[in-house]
Amino acid sequence: MIDVSLQLSVSDKRRRFDLDIAFATDAPFVALYGPSGAGKSLTLQAMAGLLPVRAGHVKLNGRALLDTAANIDLPPEARRVGYLFQHYALFPHLSVRDNVAFGLTSWRKRLKADDATRVDELIESFGLTAMARSRPATLSGGQQQRVALARALACNPQVLLLDEPFAALHTTLRRQLRAELRDLRQRLGIPAVIVSHDPEDVIALADEVFLLDGGGVQSSLKADDPGLRAALEAAP
Template sequence: MIDIRLQLSVQDARRRFDLNIAFATDAPVVALYGPSGAGKSLTLQAIAGLQPVSAGHVRLNGHTLLDTAAGTCLPPEARGVGYLFQHYALFPHLSVRDNIAFGLTSWRRRLRAGDAARVDALIASFGLEALAHSRPSTLSGGQQQRVALARALACQPQVLLLDEPFAALHTTLRRQLRAELRELRQRLAIPTLLVSHDPEDVVALADEVLLMDGGGVQARLRADDPGLRASLEAAP
């Protein structure tokens, strides 16, 4: 169960944006769908602890990660969140293996044996063995996405946040990686929040859709709704 209520504001000298979103769901994959500037990515950042929240809560499978009323606010590294950033955010000076292992290490210690085995298993699972010592600049877009997804899974997250995971890929590769991601999510059974403004991503992957605009949820739809595609295409 994902139970979210978030209120926050971001602003600069020219504009202010208010996010006010609340939803609770046990759907395996929930898509946050809407135009650029709707607050989709901001919602993921707040769930992950990367944006300060003025009021609200984040509860995942009965665990409270944030509750402003109770004074609870776990740091990002303690939230058990796997985050796939829109442009992957791979470290250019690290190898594929070191990128995947990054969240499991610190300057005080080396990778533990169990963590090292998990990294190796992810490398094998994503077909990255031949690239384990390569740098991100030498990889294709699809390979970079696989590395970023493996890194998000390395911490054994209780929820997976995917921010426009296919935005940088061409049409054929998008279709292939959608199928791979669908199979992976079914195999691992990790609740997933997917941000997208592409109807094809939503139709292929989501069990429930939150239509967002202006910092809030405007409508909720199920994947088996016969009017889903029409609603997506009619959305701003």
């Protein structure tokens, strides 16, 4: 089960945004759907431990990653969260293999033997072996996404967070990678949370959808709800 309740604020000199969101679900693939500025990406960042939270909790199958009432706030590296950033955030100066391995190493230590084996297995499973020494700039958009997914999975995560993973891809490739992502999640057997404002992403992937606007959940729908498409198209 994914159980999330978060209260936080972000601001600059001109504006302030308050996130006050709560949802709990046993659905294996969850979508956070809504317009830009609704708080979708902030929710993922807070779940991953990348933002300070004023109050709330994040629990995965009963394991608390964050619980402000109990003074629990695990650092990002201890949360076992796989995170796919919207624009992949690959390091341009690193090879495909080093990008996948990033996070399993430090500047003082070499990759452990078990970790090196896992990295090589991920590279092979994503069809990246031939380009393992290549830099991200030489790869197609689909190949870059596969590198970013392999990197997100290298830490053997308990949940996969996906922030607009298809935003930079053309329509045909989006359809192909949606199918690959759905199959991947099923093979891994871990829950996934996807952020999107594209109804087709949600309909193709999600088992449950939470509609966000103004920093909170407005409503939720199951994948088999006959009014799902209409609700998505009518959302802000």
